[in-house]
Every structure is written in C-alpha cells, then in structure tokens.
C-alpha cells in the first residue's frame with residue numbers, strides 16, 4: 197500500500213510517498229481502507245519534533261513511527277477478534293495520534309473510532325476527529341459549560357474554533373468569538389452572537405465578562421483570563437514559554453483554569469456524528485488536496501491561518 201513516511205524530523209519535505217506493507221489487524225483494532233484525512237497542527241508538531249518535549253513521546257533522535265497522520269475516515273475491511281462495535285463494511289471516522297493515518301490502510305483501536313452518520317461524506321468526517329473532539333471536550337468535560345452561559349472563544353475561525361462556536365451555540369450558550377477581520381463574516385455565519393476582530397480591537401484590553409473563556413489560539417495571559425472570565429480553558433499555545441507562564445500562574449491562583457489534550461473515544465465521536473446528522477454542526481472545508489499533495493496540505497496549515505479545515509482525499513467514492 198502507499199503511505200507518507202518519514203525517517204527523520206523536519207518540514208513537509210521529509211515526507212516520502214512509498215510502498216509499505218499493509219498493517220496487520222490486532223485483537224482490539226480494525227483495519228480501515230482510508231478514504232480521506234484532515235490536517236491538524238499536531239501533524240506538523242510531530243513531523244518537526246517540536247516542541248522538543250514531544251520527542252519524549254515520538255522519538256528522541258528520530259521519529260519512532262514511520263507513517264504520519266492522525267485524522268481519518270474510511271471503510272472497515274477487517275476486525276480484530278474482540279472488536280464488538282464495528283463490522284466489515286462500516287463507514288467510520290477516528291483519530292490515531294501516534295500516526296499511521298496518511299496511508300491507504302491503517303489499523304486503529306476500536307475505541308478511537310466512531311460510525312459516520314448516514315449520508316455524511318468522507319472528506320467532511322475526516323475533518324471532525326481532533327478538532328471536533330477538542331472543541332467538545334473544551335466546552336463540556338473541561339469547561340463545564342451550562343445552557344444560557346456566556347463564553348468567549350479566542351481563535352474562532354480555525355479547525356477547533358469553528359467547531360467550538362457551533363457546539364457552544366448548540367448547547368445554548370451566548371457566544372462572543374475572536375478572529376481576524378477577514379473571517380468576521382465566516383464566524384458570524386457559524387452562529388456567534390458577537391464577533392471581535394483581534395486586528396482591530398486589542399483583546400488584551402477587552403473588558404467583557406464571561407462565564408467561560410476558551411483560548412484556542414493560546415495568546416491570552418493569566419491576567420486576561422481572570423479579567424474576562426469566571427473560569428478558563430487553555431487549548432492551544434503560541435510559545436511553550438507563554439503556556440508555561442500561564443499555567444504556573446494558574447497553579448498559584450484560585451481562578452479555575454485547565455489545560456488539556458483531547459482524547460478520542462467512541463462516545464464523543466458519536467456525539468459529534470449525531471450533531472452533524474442533526475445539522476447542529478457543519479464542517480467547513482477551506483481546501484481539499486489529493487492524497488499525493490499531503491505535504492502541501494501540511495505546509496498550508498502550518499501558516500495557522502486556516503478557515504475551518506483542510507481535507508486530503510485518497511478515494512472520492
């Protein structure tokens with residue numbers, strides 16, 4: 197099968213499309229014929245081995261895992277002996293953070309997969325796992341958002357942000373969203389009640405008062421969180437130094453602030469699938485690339501200016 201492989205850390209130029217053996221299914225996993233992928237900042241962090249502490253997980257001197265890629269959608273070709281939720285022929289989507297998804301076939305543990313909604317397209321469902329799970333878990337598990345509460349979403353126009361705005365609205369929150377001027381109309385179209393352009397108004401001077409502040413971009417200071425919110429969730433980071441400073445200040449403050457890494461599970465994936473089925477969430481795909489152009493897709497999202505998501509297609513059918 198064809199797959200994008202890497203043997204050293206570096207930019208998208210270190211990725212090679214080559215023939216590799218098809219992976220073998222294990223007891224608690226499924227073999228998936230991949231139809232589509234999406235790109236996430238995690239892909240270029242893992243590809244570059246940055247920030248450096250990521251190398252403790254992904255390989256100290258060179259990458260442990262040969263095939264890059266996390267988000268996928270596709271069709272189940274084989275199931276392991278203990279797999280109970282999926283059958284051959286099921287249309288599924290999911291996330292393998294340790295890699296393997298930028299390939300014609302992948303093996304994934306059943307608990308990181310969910311069934312696709314009836315009639316959903318492979319390209320749109322490949323865009324959901326990391327960004328959708330992060331949005332859902334930031335608002336619910338971490339942010340404890342309740343109906344009628346107000347939420348500020350900083351970084352509302354990208355992959356995570358565009359899902360966060362829609363999920364918060366679906367949960368009955370009052371949403372104020374922060375993005376650049378060029379994305380104001382896009383973010384309004386997602387349902388935000390109020391939109392702030394960070395290139396017109398300094399968010400660090402903003403005097404709003406919110407039940408929850410979700411910082412997806414990762415440039416808010418600890419003072420920004422305490423000035424604007426009653427509780428906060430830190431999703432992304434601009435520099436490691438900035439994130440460490442915010443969390444260190446958080447450790448010595450009573451302000452409820454959490455930082456987390458989203459975890460895939462079937463329950464949350466199928467919650468997202470149901471919201472898509474019920475048209476509570478729409479996946480916005482800014483760009484589609486053919487699978488051969490996966491390195492270009494990674495280069496594009498590395499600019500951190502994506503509107504919605506970027507999908508990569510292995511097979512249109």
Ligand SMILES: NC(=O)c1ccc[n+]([C@@H]2O[C@H](COP(=O)([O-])OP(=O)(O)OC[C@H]3O[C@@H](n4cnc5c(N)ncnc54)[C@H](OP(=O)(O)O)[C@@H]3O)[C@@H](O)[C@H]2O)c1
Pocket residue numbers: 236237238326327330350351352353354355356357374375376377379394412413414415430431432433434456457458497500501502503504505
């Ligand atoms: N904790 C977790 O589990 C987790 C999971 C997924 C992602 N993340 C992190 O979350 C962050 C966002 O991920 P993503 O997938 O949404 O990335 P993305 O799709 O590449 O989107 C990046 C977004 O950042 C926005 N942005 C750039 N400068 C900004 C600024 N000064 N203020 C506010 N927004 C700004 C851009 O909007 P404009 O073009 O409008 O400026 C763009 O929409 C990344 O740091 C990623 O590593 C964390």
